[in-house]
Amino acid sequence: MNHKTLESLTITTVSSSSYECTITVDCAVFGFQDNELRLLLVKRAIDPFKDQWMLPGGIMDEGHTLEESVNNVLFNLTGIHDVHQEQVKAYSSVDRHPVKRVLTVCFYALIKPENHPVIAKNYVSDVQWYSLSKLPKLGFDHDQLAVDALHKLRGSLDQNLIFGELLPDKFTLKELQDLYESILDETLDRRNFRKKILQSGLVIPTNEKKIGVKGGPELYRIKK
Amino acid sequence: MNHKTLESLTITTVSSSSYECTITVDCAVFGFQDNELRLLLVKRAIDPFKDQWMLPGGIMDEGHTLEESVNNVLFNLTGIHDVHQEQVKAYSSVDRHPVKRVLTVCFYALIKPENHPVIAKNYVSDVQWYSLSKLPKLGFDHDQLAVDALHKLRGSLDQNLIFGELLPDKFTLKELQDLYESILDETLDRRNFRKKILQSGLVIPTNEKKIGVKGGPELYRIKK
DNA sequence: TCAAAAGTGTTCGGCTTACACCCATGA
DNA sequence: TCATGGGTGTAAGCCGAACACTTTTGA
Numbered sequence: 001m002n003h004k005t006l007e008s009l010t011i012t013t014v015s016s017s018s019y020e021c022t023i024t025v026d027c028a029v030f031g032f033q034d035n036e037l038r039l040l041l042v043k044r045a046i047d048p049f050k051d052q053w054m055l056p057g058g059i060m061d062e063g064h065t066l067e068e069s070v071n072n073v074l075f076n077l078t079g080i081h082d083v084h085q086e087q088v089k090a091y092s093s094v095d096r097h098p099v100k101r102v103l104t105v106c107f108y109a110l111i112k113p114e115n116h117p118v119i120a121k122n123y124v125s126d127v128q129w130y131s132l133s134k135l136p137k138l139g140f141d142h143d144q145l146a147v148d149a150l151h152k153l154r155g156s157l158d159q160n161l162i163f164g165e166l167l168p169d170k171f172t173l174k175e176l177q178d179l180y181e182s183i184l185d186e187t188l189d190r191r192n193f194r195k196k197i198l199q200s201g202l203v204i205p206t207n208e209k210k211i212g213v214k215g216g217p218e219l220y221r222i223k224k
Numbered sequence: 225m226n227h228k229t230l231e232s233l234t235i236t237t238v239s240s241s242s243y244e245c246t247i248t249v250d251c252a253v254f255g256f257q258d259n260e261l262r263l264l265l266v267k268r269a270i271d272p273f274k275d276q277w278m279l280p281g282g283i284m285d286e287g288h289t290l291e292e293s294v295n296n297v298l299f300n301l302t303g304i305h306d307v308h309q310e311q312v313k314a315y316s317s318v319d320r321h322p323v324k325r326v327l328t329v330c331f332y333a334l335i336k337p338e339n340h341p342v343i344a345k346n347y348v349s350d351v352q353w354y355s356l357s358k359l360p361k362l363g364f365d366h367d368q369l370a371v372d373a374l375h376k377l378r379g380s381l382d383q384n385l386i387f388g389e390l391l392p393d394k395f396t397l398k399e400l401q402d403l404y405e406s407i408l409d410e411t412l413d414r415r416n417f418r419k420k421i422l423q424s425g426l427v428i429p430t431n432e433k434k435i436g437v438k439g440g441p442e443l444y445r446i447k448k
Numbered sequence: 449t450c451a452a453a454a455g456t457g458t459t460c461g462g463c464t465t466a467c468a469c470c471c472a473t474g475a
Numbered sequence: 476t477c478a479t480g481g482g483t484g485t486a487a488g489c490c491g492a493a494c495a496c497t498t499t500t501g502a
Contacts, residue, residue: 019286020244023327062243066316066327090314090329092290103247103290103327105314174454191456192492214500215454398481415483416465438473439481 024104025070026057026142027085028149029078031113032166033129035175037182039146040118041138042077043126048098049139051125055146057104070107078127079119084165085109088145088152096141108149110165132182154183164222172210172217173197248328249294250281250366251309252373253302255337256390259399260355261406263370264342265362266301267350272322273363275349279370281328294331302351303343308389309333312369312376320365332373334389356406378407388446396434396441397421 029040041053058073060066067085074080085107092103118127130136138146163179177193197203201223208219253264265277282297284290291309298304309331316327342351354360362370387403401417421427425447432443 019246019283021247021284022243023245023247059243060245060316060327062325063318065318066314087313089311090290092284092329094287094289101286103284105316172454189492189494190454191494194455195457196491209500212501213454214452214502215498216500217454396481413465413467414481415467418482419484420464433472436474437481438475438479440472440474441481 022100022102023060023066024057024102025060025066025073026055026104026106026145027070027074028055028088028106028108028146029074029080029083029111030108030149030153030166031111031116031129032175032179032182033113035178035182036131037179038113038129038131039135040078040080041128041130041136042120042124043128044123044139045125046123052139053128053130053136054139054142055106056124060105066105066107070109074109076122077120077124079121080111080116083109083111083116086152086156088149091141091145093141104145106145106149108153110153112166112168114168132185150183157183170206170208170210170219170221172213172219173203174217176203176220246324246326247284247290248281248326249284249290249297250279250328250330250369251294251298252279252312252330252332252370253298253304253307254332254334254373254377254390255340255353256399256403256406257337257353259402259406261403262337262353262355263359264302264304265352265354265360266344266348267352268347268363269349270347276363277352277354277360278363278366279330280348284329290329290331294333298333300346301344301348303345304335304340307333307335307340310376310380312373315365315369317365328369330369330373332377334377336390336392338392356409374407381407394430394432394434394443394445396437396443397427398441400427400444 031038031040040056042056043053044050056074056077058069058076060069061072064072066087070085071081071083074083086109088106088108090103090105094101096102096104113129118129120127132150135146137143157180163176166179167175173194176197177188177190180193181188203220204223206219206221209216210219255262255264264280266280267277268274280298280301282293282300284293285296288296290311294309295305295307298307310333312330312332314327314329318325320326320328337353342353344351356374359370361367381404387400390403391399397418400421401412401414404417405412427444428447430443430445433440434443
């Protein structure tokens with residue numbers, strides 16, 4: 001443990017002399033496209049890390065919470081708006097930003113890409129959905145943030161109905177299974193998967209069939 | 225969604241004009257004492273929230289990470305040092321501190337109270353271990369932080385060997401079970417609990433018996 | 449008509465749950 | 476000696492894992 005800063009902490013109430021630090025939010029936006037899980041990356045148009053891919057991120061603005069700032073940042077960089085997000089973790093290494101000290105809180109969000117066309121805005125020169133298996137090297141420490149966000153997403157698979165955020169209103173069980181397999185990065189038994197999902201009662205058939213697909217699969221929707 | 229601050233975010237790289245904000249850390253320190261889980265609280269000696277109980281907390285100091293700051297804060301307020309902690313969540317409501325805007329990252333830590341005598345230091349007038357069932361109303365939004373920290377602790381019960389941080393080197397299975405029951409807030413079947421723990425292989429007998437207790441229970445220790 | 453994908457049930461093993469009596473010890 | 480707590484085993488139900496064939500549809 002480091003006690004070098006003992007003195008600096010004897011004033012422990014918040015006052016105008018407190019050390020302040022820039023706070024940013026970054027967001028791992030996941031979408032399900034072409035039957036696989038994808039991550040939304042932006043290419044940065046300015047230094048540092050000019051022309052490198054990274055998670056969309058930006059400063060937390062005055063008078064707004066972290067969550068509100070995530071929405072603002074996503075809109076300003078990619079045009080995406082009104083997403084629900086979950087907090088992953090705060091990162092505080094003193095050297096994670098080369099110019100000045102920055103504390104970052106990372107989030108993940110789940111969206112349906114077909115409902116959210118993306119466009120590069122402001123200091124971003126490009127926006128792309130990347131397959132998780134083909135991610136480029138990311139700027140800053142965003143490789144780590146992306147890994148942590150995926151782990152968090154995985155961990156919440158059982159609890160939440162996260163698929164509702166990622167799939168269209170009507171979907172086949174095959175699509176749902178592909179989504180699960182993408183997130184977990186493992187293959188699942190089709191019969192056991194169907195049994196588990198249908199027994200949960202969270203997904204119900206619509207009595208419609210998806211056309212243009214061999215086998216004529218039933219379409220399902222989230223209950224309620 | 226609120227787009228009022230669109231303009232303020234068009235400059236999204238970090239610059240000297242970025243909005244800055246005081247960052248603090250708070251820590252829910254859990255200890256196992258008198259066969260129940262307890263939470264370490266400090267009584268604040270200064271305004272705001274003078275004379276109210278709360279989680280120990282303080283500012284993140286320049287040149288140190290959040291984790292290092294937690295250790296510094298705990299040492300400066302309670303004398304506790306060198307604890308391992310886990311991050312719970314960041315809190316960013318704009319009005320959570322009555323004087324100025326403060327972003328707080330909350331942690332939890334697990335310690336053995338008998339190894340960490342506590343003393344009130346600096347702006348703290350008292351330090352006490354509180355049974356979870358008898359917590360007072362806490363200052364700031366610390367009621368919420370405490371609940372969230374306990375949930376996080378609960379969630380990590382299965383994965384980690386967290387008991388190693390909370391129990392003495394040698395302990396009885398009854399003590400371990402009491403710890404689990406305290407954290408989960410439910411009663412467990414004694415035989416099933418023993419079976420599960422012993423089958424896991426993470427706990428092994430020492431061939432010593434605890435004296436001063438009826439029944440003469442065997443003492444166990446964490447493997448390796 | 450053929451290739452591809454959808455749909456469907458059963459068995460097995462392991463894990464969790466419920467449950468009651470005897471033994472060791474301190475008071 | 477007695478009251479308290481420690482220690483032990485078995486049976487039943489539940490859940491997850493493994494596994495193959497028939498039906499539907501688009502090409």
